[in-house]
Amino acid sequence: MLARLLDFENPKDLRHRVIAEDERLRDTFLRTAVARVLTGKKPWKVHYFHYIKHADRRRVLNIHCVPVKKSSEEIEGVVGVVEDVTETHKRDEQLQMLTTIGLALQSIIDLDDLLHLILTGITAGPALGFTRAMIFLADNSGQHLVGKMAVGPVNAKEAEEIWKTFEREHLSLEDFLEKYGKRRPVTPSRLDLIVREQTIPLGIQDSDFVRQILLKHTYRGLPNRLDHPSCKKVFRALQLEDFVAVPLIAKDRLKGVIVADNRFSTQTVASDLISLLELFASQAAQALEKADAYRRLELEKRKLEHAYEQLQATHDRLVHAERLATIGNMAAHVAHEIRNPLVTIGGFARSLNRQLHDHESARNITSVIVEEVIRLEKILANVLDFSKLPKPSLQLADLNQQAAEVCNLLRDEAREKRVEIRMNLAPGLPKMWIDTIQINQLLVNLVRNGIQAMKTGGLLEVRTLLWSKRFARITVRDTGSGIPHEIIEDVFKPFFTTKAYGTGLGLAICRQIVNDHGGEISVQSSPGEGTVFTIDLPLEKTSPAEKFETTFINDNSTPDSPLLIT
Structure with missing residues (x-):
């Protein structure tokens, strides 16, 4: 020796x-x-x-x-x-390398971050040292391998530049993984983009590549090796000639494939390097399984949180409805008790006012009494309307038409206050089940409130859109004085008002109408900047207890991604 x-x-x-x-x-x-x-x-x-x-x-x-x-x-x-002791030392270094990368893999949960770290470990000089590495993952049907990510150059010039950079840095494996493995590039590489366009069908019968992968065996790709045209097409697109493909197996199930080669390098894909890649692939598959389990757990957690939020919302609505019923009954009783003497006072005041032709001062006094009686009668009418608000009588109607009618109805009133009403109505919005009279009352209240909030004029916008597959949204936005933060939670409470001559029932009635339609109303406001009221109404018939139910499971859209109709 x-x-x-x-x-x-x-x-x-x-x-x-x-x-x-x-x-x-x-x-x-x-x-x-x-x-x-x-x-x-x-x-x-x-x-x-x-x-x-x-x-x-x-x-x-x-x-x-x-x-x-x-x-x-x-x-x-x-x-x-x-x-x-070259071979013994080499095995020790390989085991240490696998341990180092394995520990790094255990700290990553996000799928894309994990894939990038796996590919970095395969191509890192201090690790396996392949020139290029790619990952294909099995789709949900298990019928295709879909290109997900790649690391490496697409030509010899790019490879030389990468190698020169690594040679100058001379990083340890830990430092290399920290710098390149745990930080995904902001923009995908050219090889990465090409890989993401590739799909390999697993149902083809006469492909040695597919056969070996489904048998959970490593496939050794060599120049001029024959295979199915679907596979050869992918190999050509990725310039794969002398390469190795190792299946990713977890719980005896194919999760994907790692493909690696030494293109643009003089080094061959040696058998000992393939064995090392197989060991690493086992670690990578377990890390992918862990990330997948975490994703499923996170999904279940979000479902439970969503269910809890719906349960809490239903509880709040029931409590609110019970309070409204109590207030309504009490208000109706008080209103009826007050109405009779008020009618008597009003009648005598009007009679007295007609008889005092020659007593101007007394006539002025009785005129004030008459005006105040009229105001009290309106207040009582509002209270009785609130206490006896009927359940909606639903019919298929056009929400855009309701919004346009209200805007046209109040346009003259807005013009007098130097307010411009602007409509932004989604074309093609489907008809929905609503009570047209109540929705008209709802929109009149909101638009009129917006007009009154702009003392020196401004802009009021009424907008509709298809918010998801199950809900339409209408927003009423003004550029008025806004609502102070400390009272914004109180605006929907019965009898709460900031107006000198208000009953505080307008927004309470609005909320009740929306709830009875199975929808939801909310408000956002910034003092000095304006206020936005948002109403979400179901397209189909629904009860208040069902609103927004199962949207997490059955509706792929999210609150941050409205479904606009064009």
Whole structure:
């Protein structure tokens, strides 16, 4: 073994050679070992000594040398043992590398981040060191492998630039993974974009690639190897000639495939490197399974949170309805008790007012009484309307038409207050089940409130849109004085008002109408900037307890992605 390390054909050729003088031995580990023993006069031992005789012959050695002494303690020679532990050291490094990458994989949950880290580990110089790596994942049907992500160059020039960068940095594996593995590029690489366009059908019968992958075996791709046209098309698009494809298996189920090669490099895809990739693929598959389980758990968590929110909303609506019923009954009773004496007072005041032709001062007093009685009668009418608000009589109607009628009805009133009413109605909005009279009352209240909030004029916008597959949305936005934050939670409460001559029932009635339609109303406001009232109404018949129910499961749209009709 020693002769082979030192480039001697026959071990006998080493005999009787003077290490310090022989040109072939002068610059070797032998001279180093002998010099250390002679100068230190004690044994010299070193583990994992890296010996490089040629660029393609790197060996790792364990060296142990001891002095040979005469009886007078004088050193007369050196004896030693040289052990080639290259393969053992290589396996230790590989296991350490897999451990390092495995720990990094365990800290990632997001699928795209995890895929990028896996591919970085495959292509990292301090790790597996492939030139390029790609991942295909099985789709939900299990019938296709879909390209998801890739790392690596698309041509020789790009490869050379990447290698020069890595050579300058000379990073450890931990630092390499931290810098390149845990930080996805802002923009996808050209190879990444190409991979994302590729799909391999798993149902084809006469494909050796598909057959090996479905059998959960590694596939060795070689130049000019025949395969199904669907597979060859993908191989050509990705410039795959000499490559390896390793299946990702978790819980005995195919999750995807890792494809790697050394294109643009002189290194071949060696068998020991394939074995290492297979070990790594097992780790990667388990990490993907963990990420998938976390995603499913997160989905269930969101479903439970959504169900809890709906339960809480139903509870709040029931409490609110019970309070409204109590207030309504009390208000109706009080209104009826007040109405009779108020009618009597009003009648006598009007009679007295007609008789006082010649008593101007007294007539002025009775006029005030009459006006206040009229105001009280309107208040009582509002209270009775609130207490006896009927359940909606639903019919198929056009929400856009209702909004347009209200805007046209109040346009003159708005013009007097120097307010511009602007309509932005979604074309093609489907007809929906609503009570047209109540929706008209709802919109009149909101639009009139918006007009009254703009003391010096402004803009009022009424907008409709299809908010999701199950709900239409209408917003009423003004540029008025806004609602202070400390009272915005109170605006829908019965009898709450900031107006000098208001009953505080307008918005309470609006909320009741929306709730009875199975919808929801909300308000956003910033003092000095304006107010937005948002109403979501179901397209189909629904009860208040069903509103927004199961949208998380049955409706793919989200509150942040309205479904606009064009």
